[in-house]
Amino acid sequence: MSIFSDIIIKIELFNFNNLMSEEQRIIRDEGQYNVPLESIDGSGHDINIRYLFLDSNEYGNRSELEIKKIKLLNESLDILFDIYTYAQQLEHGNIQPSFIGGGGMSYEELVKNDAPPDGYEDGVDNEDISSVLEIDGITDNMDTMGLL
Numbered sequence: 001m002s003i004f005s006d007i008i009i010k011i012e013l014f015n016f017n018n019l020m021s022e023e024q025r026i027i028r029d030e031g032q033y034n035v036p037l038e039s040i041d042g043s044g045h046d047i048n049i050r051y052l053f054l055d056s057n058e059y060g061n062r063s064e065l066e067i068k069k070i071k072l073l074n075e076s077l078d079i080l081f082d083i084y085t086y087a088q089q090l091e092h093g094n095i096q097p098s099f100i101g102g103g104g105m106s107y108e109e110l111v112k113n114d115a116p117p118d119g120y121e122d123g124v125d126n127e128d129i130s131s132v133l134e135i136d137g138i139t140d141n142m143d144t145m146g147l148l
Contacts, residue, residue, distance in 0.1 A: 004091035011084040019051075027073065028052050037071060040064050049074045 017024045033048035036059055051074050057066060 002091060004087040007087045008084065008091060011080060011087075014080070026054055027077075028054055028056075035059075038062060038067055040067050047071075051077055 018027045019025055019029055029051055030049075032050050035049050035052060036046045037049045038059065039045050039047065049070065052070060053073065056062070056070060062070070
């Protein structure tokens with residue numbers, strides 16, 4: 001087991017225990033940018049955040065210290081999930097982590113497991129996905145349109 005596997009397991013346990021478990025969680029995921037957080041820098045510009053503690057006060061009733069704690073929570077979780085994504089990519093190759101979506105499969109695996117393209121037969125060699133999807137033609141068209 002590599003060091004990345006250990007990191008991945010620790011972050012998954014942290015995520016489950018603090019965000020998902022009904023008995024143990026202390027953090028509530030409100031969805032990306034769904035919670036306004038009061039500004040404390042005097043700018044008058046609130047920011048929108050994602051995570052709150054279960055015992056957080058409602059907007060307008062938070063102390064300056066509570067606002068700082070909530071901001072710290074959100075910044076820390078953003079960093080933690082970036083580390084998780086990086087560790088997953090180093091451990092398993094270029095994949096989409098399962099807690100974000102895609103079930104932990106690479107893009108190529110997701111495409112292979114989707115509905116087959118027209119004219120696809122079971123006997124086609126799946127090792128060269130570019131032949132199945134005709135990626136070369138797509139690249140040429142993108143170059144012609146000035147997208148590359």
